[in-house]
Amino acid sequence: MTSRTSWHFNEPPLTANRSCWHSASDGGCNFAIAPTLNATQTTVTWSPELDTSAVLLTSTPTIAPTDRNLSRLLDQARAETDEFGSFFHHVLPDGDAIQVLRLASVGADEPLSALIPLDPDALDRLEALLRLVQSLLGRRVAEDTRLTHQKRRRARHMLQAVDGRVNGASYREIGSVIYGRERVASEPWKTSALRDATIDLVKDGLAMIAGGYRNLLRHRRRR
Incomplete structure (x- = not known):
C-alpha cells in the first residue's frame, strides 16, 4: 500500500480521499500505512510538487509518433488512483524506484508522453525521465544524484x-x-x-x- 502523505505529523495529508488503516491498539488512530509494517516493507508516494523526480505522464499528441512508444513496458498493475491520476512505482534493476503519475483522464493503454513544466525543476524531471527511459530500454541506469x-x-x-x-x-x-x-x-x-x-x-x-x-x-x- 502506498500513501501520498508527509512524514511530518503536524501536516495534513497532501491529497484527500486516500484509504487508510485504522488501529484500535494504537489509540484508535487512522494511519496512511499499516503501522505493523516497517520501513523496508512500505513505499511512500510523494506529491510531485515535493518529489521533483516524479515522472508525469500524459497523452501523446497526434502529431507525435506512437509506433515505438515505451509505455507498454510500464507495470501499472498496482497503480493507485485519486483525483490527480494514477500513481505507481517503476522498480529499477538496483531495487530503487521511480515514482510515476499518469494524469487523470489518460488511459492506461494509450501511448504516453512525459510532461515536464518549464520551470527550474525541469532539470530534475529530465534526469528522472532519462533514468526511466534507460531502464525501459534495458540500459545501464544513471545514478540518482539527489542523494549521493x-x-x-x-x-x-x-x-x-x-x-x-x-x-x-x-x-x-x-x-x-x-x-x-x-x-x-x-x-x-x-x-x-x-x-x-x-x-x-x-x-x-x-x-x-x-x-x-x-x-x-x-x-x-x-x-
Whole structure:
C-alpha cells in the first residue's frame, strides 16, 4: 500500500480521499500505512510538487509518433488512483524506484508522453525521465544524484546523533559512536573539530526531522 502523505505529523495529508488503516491498539488512530509494517516493507508516494523526480505522464499528441512508444513496458498493475491520476512505482534493476503519475483522464493503454513544466525543476524531471527511459530500454541506469553515498552516510549519522541525544547521551558519547573512541580520545574534546561536527549533526538532524527531510527529494540548484 502506498500513501501520498508527509512524514511530518503536524501536516495534513497532501491529497484527500486516500484509504487508510485504522488501529484500535494504537489509540484508535487512522494511519496512511499499516503501522505493523516497517520501513523496508512500505513505499511512500510523494506529491510531485515535493518529489521533483516524479515522472508525469500524459497523452501523446497526434502529431507525435506512437509506433515505438515505451509505455507498454510500464507495470501499472498496482497503480493507485485519486483525483490527480494514477500513481505507481517503476522498480529499477538496483531495487530503487521511480515514482510515476499518469494524469487523470489518460488511459492506461494509450501511448504516453512525459510532461515536464518549464520551470527550474525541469532539470530534475529530465534526469528522472532519462533514468526511466534507460531502464525501459534495458540500459545501464544513471545514478540518482539527489542523494549521493556521502549524503546518505551523513543523513544516517544525523539520525544516529539525534537518537543518542534524545536518549540522554552526551556529545562526546555520540561522537565516540560515530567517529570511533580512539579518534575522539586523540585530542582535547572541548577544542576538537569532532565536537563541532557532532553538534552540527545533532542540529541538522533535528532540522531534518522537523521537515527538512523533504529537501532530500530534490536537487540543490541555484535558482
